Amino acid sequence: MTNSKKYHHGDLTKSLLDSASSLIKEHGVESLSMRKLADVVGVSRTAPYHHFKDKNALLCALAEKGFYEQEELLCQLLKKTLPTTDLFKQYVHLYLEYAQQHSETYDLMYGRVIWKAGTPTDSLVAASRQTFKTWIDWVETLQQANILPADNSPLRIGQTTWASLHGLARFYLDGIYLDKEDLSGMVDQMIKNLCRSTH
Amino acid sequence: MTNSKKYHHGDLTKSLLDSASSLIKEHGVESLSMRKLADVVGVSRTAPYHHFKDKNALLCALAEKGFYEQEELLCQLLKKTLPTTDLFKQYVHLYLEYAQQHSETYDLMYGRVIWKAGTPTDSLVAASRQTFKTWIDWVETLQQANILPADNSPLRIGQTTWASLHGLARFYLDGIYLDKEDLSGMVDQMIKNLCRSTH
DNA sequence: AAACTTATCTTGACGGTGTCAACATTGCGA
DNA sequence: TCGCAATGTTGACACCGTCAAGATAAGTTT
Numbered sequence: 001m002t003n004s005k006k007y008h009h010g011d012l013t014k015s016l017l018d019s020a021s022s023l024i025k026e027h028g029v030e031s032l033s034m035r036k037l038a039d040v041v042g043v044s045r046t047a048p049y050h051h052f053k054d055k056n057a058l059l060c061a062l063a064e065k066g067f068y069e070q071e072e073l074l075c076q077l078l079k080k081t082l083p084t085t086d087l088f089k090q091y092v093h094l095y096l097e098y099a100q101q102h103s104e105t106y107d108l109m110y111g112r113v114i115w116k117a118g119t120p121t122d123s124l125v126a127a128s129r130q131t132f133k134t135w136i137d138w139v140e141t142l143q144q145a146n147i148l149p150a151d152n153s154p155l156r157i158g159q160t161t162w163a164s165l166h167g168l169a170r171f172y173l174d175g176i177y178l179d180k181e182d183l184s185g186m187v188d189q190m191i192k193n194l195c196r197s198t199h
Numbered sequence: 200m201t202n203s204k205k206y207h208h209g210d211l212t213k214s215l216l217d218s219a220s221s222l223i224k225e226h227g228v229e230s231l232s233m234r235k236l237a238d239v240v241g242v243s244r245t246a247p248y249h250h251f252k253d254k255n256a257l258l259c260a261l262a263e264k265g266f267y268e269q270e271e272l273l274c275q276l277l278k279k280t281l282p283t284t285d286l287f288k289q290y291v292h293l294y295l296e297y298a299q300q301h302s303e304t305y306d307l308m309y310g311r312v313i314w315k316a317g318t319p320t321d322s323l324v325a326a327s328r329q330t331f332k333t334w335i336d337w338v339e340t341l342q343q344a345n346i347l348p349a350d351n352s353p354l355r356i357g358q359t360t361w362a363s364l365h366g367l368a369r370f371y372l373d374g375i376y377l378d379k380e381d382l383s384g385m386v387d388q389m390i391k392n393l394c395r396s397t398h
Numbered sequence: 399a400a401a402c403t404t405a406t407c408t409t410g411a412c413g414g415t416g417t418c419a420a421c422a423t424t425g426c427g428a
Numbered sequence: 429t430c431g432c433a434a435t436g437t438t439g440a441c442a443c444c445g446t447c448a449a450g451a452t453a454a455g456t457t458t
Contacts, residue, residue, distance in 0.1 A: 009407080030316045033444060044408050046446070051406090055445065107311065115373040117229045132376055152388050159377060160367070160389045167366025168359070174314040177331055178358060189351050190359045193392070211435080232415060243437050245417075250435090254416065401458080408451065415444065422437065428430085 013051045015041050020062060024104040029059070029113065059114055060121035066105040067127040070098050071134060078138070084145045085195070092165065092191050096183065099169035107173065110166060135162065147195055161194055212250045214240050219261055223303040228258070228312065258307055259320035265304040266326040269297055270333060277337070283344045284394070291364060291390050295382065298368035306372065309365060334361065346394055360393055 009015065019040050024032050034055055035045050052058040077094055080087065099106045107113070109128070114120050120128075139158040142148040148157055168190055171178045178186065208214065218239050223231050233254055234244050251257040276293055279286065298305045306312070308327070313319050319327075338357040341347040347356050367389055370377045377385065 012406085028316060034446085035444070046409085047407050049446070110369075110373065110375060112306065112310070112373050115375050117227060128375065149392065151391060156384060156388050159370070159381070159385060160363075160392055162376065163366035163370050163385075163389070164359075164363040164392070165366065166370060167362035167364065167368075169366075170309075170369060171358070171362050171365060174309065174311050176309060176314050176327065177361065182358070185355065186358060186362075189355050190362070192350060193348065193359055193363070208436080233417085234415070245438085246436055248417070399458100401456100403456075404454085406451105406453075409449090411448085412446090413444105416442095418439105418441085420437100420439085422435100424433105424435075426431100426433085428432100 009041075009043055009047075012041070012043065012047065016048055016051060016058065017061060017065065020058060021065075021105070024062070024108075025102075029104050029107060034058075056114070056118040057121060059108055059118065060124040062105060063108040063114055064121070064124045064127045066102065066109045067124075067131050069102070069105075070109075071131050073098060074134075084142065085147055088142060088147055088195070089191055092194075093187060095165050096169055096172070096187055099173065100183070103173050106169065132158075164190060164194060208240075208242055208246075211240070211242065211246065215247055215250060215257065216260060216264065219257060220264075220304070223261070223307075224301075228303050228306060233257075255313070255317040256320060258313055258317065259323040261304060262307040262313055263320070263323045263326045265301065265308045266323075266330050268301070268304075269308075270330050272297060274333075283341065284346055287341060287346055287394070288390055291393075292386060294364050295368055295371070295386055298372065299382070302372050305368065331357075363389060363393060 016037060020032060020037055023037065023040065034048055038045050038048050041048075048058070052061065073094060074091065077090060078087065080090075082090070114124070136154050136158040139148060139161065140154040143150040143154060143157065148161060150157075168186060172180075172183055172186075215236065219231060219236055222236060222239065233247055237244050237247055240247075247257070251260065272293060273290065276286070276289060279289075281289070313323070335353050335357040338347060338360065339353040342349040342353060342356065347360060349356075367385060371379075371382055371385075
């Protein structure tokens with residue numbers, strides 16, 4: 001029975017996530033519907049509900065995947081042996097590059113759809129917390145290296161610094177007050193704003 | 200014919216905007232539907248379509264109103280005779296206060312729903328541009344007063360600075376990485392990050 | 399191998415959405 | 429007063445998320 005039409009799909013969970021990923025990448029989150037997704041994967045309307053409690057759960061899974069991707073990316077960077085200042089600069093560039101190349105996932109990870117309109121899954125909350133903790137720990141190092149300001153706790157500085165990056169990403173992604181070509185110059189200026197050493 | 204049921208409503212446009220405003224304030228933008236809105240106002244499903252081309256247009260109108268509100272608020276502040284540094288600090292506090300107290304409108308003004316998923320009205324674009332221009336002009340003054348960094352054009356500094364405020368607002372509003380009580384301390388730290396004078 | 403259980407997938411149905419088309423009513427200018 | 433444009437109405441359509449009930453396959457126990 002190697003025929004194309006099998007009753008059981010094989011690994012629907014993975015297929016759903018993969019297709020959903022590429023669907024939102026191409027057409028945006030708001031145009032993703034469970035029914036279309038099921039159709040693309042080649043399965044009936046309600047089949048996905050055996051793998052995800054509801055649409056919110058599926059979106060959370062996508063966001064969670066995003067957190068692990070992003071963390072992996074940044075952890076890889078931190079392994080490099082470079083002057084800490086350069087490391088930080090590359091970190092910032094990488095952060096915005098990720099937001100740019102995975103804009104829809106980024107929106108899901110930090111956006112309103114899940115965190116305000118929806119209800120974040122426990123495991124999503126865990127993933128986001130871990131990402132945040134990794135960041136805060138590194139902020140402490142950056143403070144000690146006199147790169148980030150040391151006039152407040154790592155938590156506070158971590159929050160404000162990340163908020164700055166996040167705001168930049170959002171303006172860029174939403175296309176308000178920020179032309180696409182401006183990004184590079186923008187990022188450089190933001191780095192200057194954030195770094196004590198360049199003052 | 201002063202009876203409650205009149206065929207013509209009076210000023211439906213205004214009523215729609217008012218009701219929509221308070222509906223989103225209470226239940227969030229995503230739960231606002233044209234049908235429910237019409238029902239609240241006491242009019243049939245499709246009546247609003249004689250006043251707004253579609254839902255997007257109505258949301259744009261709400262956002263536009265927000266821009267004028269916000270600009271009014273800030274212009275009032277600038278009239279005060281205070282040391283420029285204090286003025287800037289109050290500006291930042293006021294910005295986040297506005298975002299906090301009109302969170303749903305703020306989301307509409309700067310968020311994805313209109314700027315990415317939807318299509319901003321011409322007049323909305325105009326309003327946002329004006330707000331931005333006012334800001335950039337003031338940034339120039341702030342640079343001359345040595346409050347904001349002068350190592351780049353007013354445009355660039357204006358973009359990055361605003362992005363920082365915006366990111367803070369979003370983290371706060373979406374409730375990620377930021378407890379409600381943290382806001383005040385957060386804003387103070389952000390001001391320290393942004394201001395040259397406090398370095 | 400047969401029987402039973404569980405995971406997976408199916409169709410049908412319900413109430414909700416935005417919005418188009420066709421028609422009714424009203425107020426205002428000629 | 430007539431007629432037209434503005435404003436309101438109901439009906440219809442194609443979507444949406446998701447629940448309920450039943451079909452089918454795979455896996456487990458005897």
